[in-house]
Amino acid sequence: MNFLQRLFWGRRGVDALSVALLLLAVVMELLGGLGRPMHIFWYLSYLPLAFALYRSFSRNILARSRENEAFLRWVGPLRGSLTGAARRFADRKTHCYFRCPSCKTRVRVPRGRGKICITCPHCHREFIKKT
Structure with missing residues (x-):
C-alpha cells in the first residue's frame, strides 16, 4: 500500500474522463471479439486505454483538471437527461x-x-x- 501511495503522490489519479475512457476501451474490446471484420476495434481499444493510463499517472494536474472539466461540461446535459428519463420510467x-x-x-x-x-x-x- 505504501508503494501505491508513493507512486500516486503528486498525480491526479482516476477521474470521470479516465473512467469513461476505460469503459470505451472495454466496449471496443468486446466489439473486437465479435468476428473478423471487427478486429480493428480490438486494436483500436488500446488507444483509449493508453490515454487513460497516461492521464492517471500524469503530474500535470492543471491540464488534466481542465480536460476533465471540459468532458464533464460536455457530458453533463446528457447525464441529466438520462437521469430524468430513468426517474420518469421508475415513476410511470x-x-x-x-x-x-x-x-x-x-x-x-x-x-x-x-x-x-x-x-x-x-x-x-x-x-x-x-x-
Whole structure:
C-alpha cells in the first residue's frame, strides 16, 4: 500500500474522463471479439486505454483538471437527461409528467386522479389535464 501511495503522490489519479475512457476501451474490446471484420476495434481499444493510463499517472494536474472539466461540461446535459428519463420510467405507475404550456417546465403529478387543475411551480399558470 505504501508503494501505491508513493507512486500516486503528486498525480491526479482516476477521474470521470479516465473512467469513461476505460469503459470505451472495454466496449471496443468486446466489439473486437465479435468476428473478423471487427478486429480493428480490438486494436483500436488500446488507444483509449493508453490515454487513460497516461492521464492517471500524469503530474500535470492543471491540464488534466481542465480536460476533465471540459468532458464533464460536455457530458453533463446528457447525464441529466438520462437521469430524468430513468426517474420518469421508475415513476410511470404512480405519477404522470406534463409540460407547462407557457414555460415548458416539466410538472410531476400523481396518476389516477381524473381531470385535475395543475399549477405550474415556475410560472404559476394553471392548466387542466387528465391523469
